[in-house]
Amino acid sequence: MEVEVEETRLPGIGLRHDFVTAQGRRIGVISQRNGVRHVVIYDEEDSDACAATIELTSEESEVVAELLGAPRITERFAKLREQVEGLATDGLPIAPGSPFVNATLGDTAIRTRTGASVVAALRGDEVFASPTPDFRFRAGDRLIVVGTKDGVSAVRALLASG
Amino acid sequence: MNPTARLLLELGAVLFGLGAVGRFAGRIGLSPIPLYLLAGLAFGTGGLVPLQAPASFFATGSEVGVVLLLLVLGLEYTADELITNVRRQAPVGLLDLLLNGLPGAIFAAVLGWGPLAALAMFGVTAISSSGIISKVLTDLGRLGNRETPAVLSVLVIEDLAMAAYLPVLTALIAASSLVSAVYSVLVALGTLAVVLTIALRHGEGVTRFVGARSDDVLLLRVLGLALMVAGAAEAAHVSAAVGAFLLGIALSGDVAEHIRGLLGPLRDIFAAVFFVFFGLSTDPASLPSELLPAAVLAIVGVATKLVTGWIVGRRTGVGPAGRLRAGAALVARGEFSIIIAGLVGASVIPTFAPTVAAYVLMMAMLGPLAPRLVDPFARRLARQAAQRRPGPPAKKRPPDPRPEPSAEPPAR
Numbered sequence: 001m002e003v004e005v006e007e008t009r010l011p012g013i014g015l016r017h018d019f020v021t022a023q024g025r026r027i028g029v030i031s032q033r034n035g036v037r038h039v040v041i042y043d044e045e046d047s048d049a050c051a052a053t054i055e056l057t058s059e060e061s062e063v064v065a066e067l068l069g070a071p072r073i074t075e076r077f078a079k080l081r082e083q084v085e086g087l088a089t090d091g092l093p094i095a096p097g098s099p100f101v102n103a104t105l106g107d108t109a110i111r112t113r114t115g116a117s118v119v120a121a122l123r124g125d126e127v128f129a130s131p132t133p134d135f136r137f138r139a140g141d142r143l144i145v146v147g148t149k150d151g152v153s154a155v156r157a158l159l160a161s162g
Numbered sequence: 163m164n165p166t167a168r169l170l171l172e173l174g175a176v177l178f179g180l181g182a183v184g185r186f187a188g189r190i191g192l193s194p195i196p197l198y199l200l201a202g203l204a205f206g207t208g209g210l211v212p213l214q215a216p217a218s219f220f221a222t223g224s225e226v227g228v229v230l231l232l233l234v235l236g237l238e239y240t241a242d243e244l245i246t247n248v249r250r251q252a253p254v255g256l257l258d259l260l261l262n263g264l265p266g267a268i269f270a271a272v273l274g275w276g277p278l279a280a281l282a283m284f285g286v287t288a289i290s291s292s293g294i295i296s297k298v299l300t301d302l303g304r305l306g307n308r309e310t311p312a313v314l315s316v317l318v319i320e321d322l323a324m325a326a327y328l329p330v331l332t333a334l335i336a337a338s339s340l341v342s343a344v345y346s347v348l349v350a351l352g353t354l355a356v357v358l359t360i361a362l363r364h365g366e367g368v369t370r371f372v373g374a375r376s377d378d379v380l381l382l383r384v385l386g387l388a389l390m391v392a393g394a395a396e397a398a399h400v401s402a403a404v405g406a407f408l409l410g411i412a413l414s415g416d417v418a419e420h421i422r423g424l425l426g427p428l429r430d431i432f433a434a435v436f437f438v439f440f441g442l443s444t445d446p447a448s449l450p451s452e453l454l455p456a457a458v459l460a461i462v463g464v465a466t467k468l469v470t471g472w473i474v475g476r477r478t479g480v481g482p483a484g485r486l487r488a489g490a491a492l493v494a495r496g497e498f499s500i501i502i503a504g505l506v507g508a509s510v511i512p513t514f515a516p517t518v519a520a521y522v523l524m525m526a527m528l529g530p531l532a533p534r535l536v537d538p539f540a541r542r543l544a545r546q547a548a549q550r551r552p553g554p555p556a557k558k559r560p561p562d563p564r565p566e567p568s569a570e571p572p573a574r
Contacts, residue, residue, distance in 0.1 A: 008311050009243065009246070009311065010305065010310065010311055010314055011238075011239060011243045011244075011247055011311075011314045011315055011317075011318045012238035012239055012243075012292075012296065012314060012317075012318070013238075013296075013305060013314070016305075016306060016311070018306075028306055030305055030306055033419050034419055034422075034423070038305060038306060040305075040306030042306070043544075045541075045544055045545060045548050046481065046483050046484075046540070046541070046544030046547075046548070047308075047481075048307060048308040048309055048480045048481050048483060048484035048544075049304075049307050049308075049483065049484065049487070049540070049544070050303060050304065050306040050307055052303070053303035053304075053305065053306055
């Protein structure tokens with residue numbers, strides 16, 4: 001079912017997004033301009049009032065987002081791992097200091113240099129499946145790499161130091 | 163004792179005392195503003211402990227306080243927000259101003275204070291305190307409530323209306339004859355239009371102009387620019403407060419957010435000085451006789467804001483409980499009423515400032531209380547509305563069955 005999220009501006013504060021769940025409860029998130037988020041749970045009896053508001057720093061909200069959004073990715077990941085014995089998979093980060101920030105997948109020549117393949121890239125909660133050679137990395141991306149155990153470690157070393 | 167020692171001791175004692183008072187106010191969920199005013203009354207001439215320190219220090223501090231209050235308020239808004247808000251909510255804003263301002267004007271007329279004081283009292287009773295209200299909404303965890311956007315947009319319109327109202331009032335006070343009054347109002351509004359256009363259209367340029375890498379440089383640049391803009395605005399009879407507000411609007415993006423953080427503590431100190439100074443310059447002996455008229459004004463002021471909130475809430479589609487909460491949230495009056503009283507001073511009517519002082523004391527105290535007081539009533543309204551709603555009321559619905567545990571074994 002499509003979730004219909006309502007967006008409301010809060011002048012001087014930021015934005016509020018809220019929707020009614022399948023169970024009939026209203027839940028929302030207030031995004032302040034300074035990165036602070038509030039998770040808002042509305043009252044059952046009076047759906048205009050909030051019953052609880054929890055303030056989250058930007059780091060904390062990332063954790064919550066990861067907890068809520070990540071299982072799907074990890075589940076898929078776990079399945080992939082099971083499917084082929086002897087094949088190693090890992091999620092490797094493009095650290096902010098990596099020489100490949102802003103480089104393309106083609107620039108890294110990962111497959112020719114290590115034998116391992118990049119099957120997906122994760123950026124925030126976006127998933128780029130089978131990225132093409134012109135896919136451009138950003139700091140903070142995670143690459144899902146498949147290959148032999150040695151191949152995957154070689155990719156890890158390559159991403160860190162070039 | 164030498165004068166420096168005396169000044170430092172007294173200033174220190176006042177600030178320390180305000181800190182204690184502020185802490186007390188925070189504990190019982192009140193706004194510190196009425197307590198700052200009372201502290202000012204106590205330290206002023208004719209008060210409990212008159213200060214010896216030169217009044218010029220507090221006078222300057224108070225002016226800086228106004229500039230900082232309005233600068234930070236302006237920083238909260240983006241030009242884009244202001245424009246969309248005015249387009250959508252203009253009728254509501256007009257209704258709010260008339261409904262709340264007219265009682266003030268009528269009050270002044272009944273007391274025979276003359277047209278200028280009537281215009282000033284219009285502003286004193288019309289404009290809610292955005293400072294108190296946004297603090298209360300945050301403290302009570304009501305930012306997420308569905309009536310809150312309506313409350314905030316009323317505040318935005320009031321703040322913008324203020325930017326047009328203050329120059330007119332300043333110009334009228336400065337003018338000596340009808341012709342010069344019309345002339346200076348036109349000059350003031352012309353200047354306002356020019357500055358507002360710069361703020362709205364060229365905000366990025368202004369932001370780049372003050373932008374700096376290090377915090378201390380940024381702080382000095384912004385504060386310096388704000389004081390210069392405020393001074394120039396005052397010279398053009400646009401009023402210092404409005405100049406600072408417009409500069410705040412012009413600054414935008416991440417820089418504005420960053421400056422807000424930097425200026426916050428400074429604003430808090432000087433805003434406290436501003437409220438204390440207003441108390442200092444009011445003679446406590448003149449207060450008791452104004453309490454009764456101010457109380458009448460306060461009762462009307464609460465009622466008209468409740469009506470405003472009800473109408474605004476209904477327009478944005480919230481239920482009766484939300485409408486009541488919106489009205490209660492809007493009750494607080496504070497900094498703007500005092501800025502207006504400061505502009506008028508004793509030049510027009512001697513009892514003007516004490517009346518406003520008594521009025522703001524009451525309204526700033528009621529402001530944070532009203533949302534808490536109406537809560538039980540709001541709950542009752544919500545329950546009634548829920549029962550009237552077609553279909554099973556939310557409360558009586560049987561709990562949904564838990565989803566069946568997945569038949570598949572967990573992937574491992």
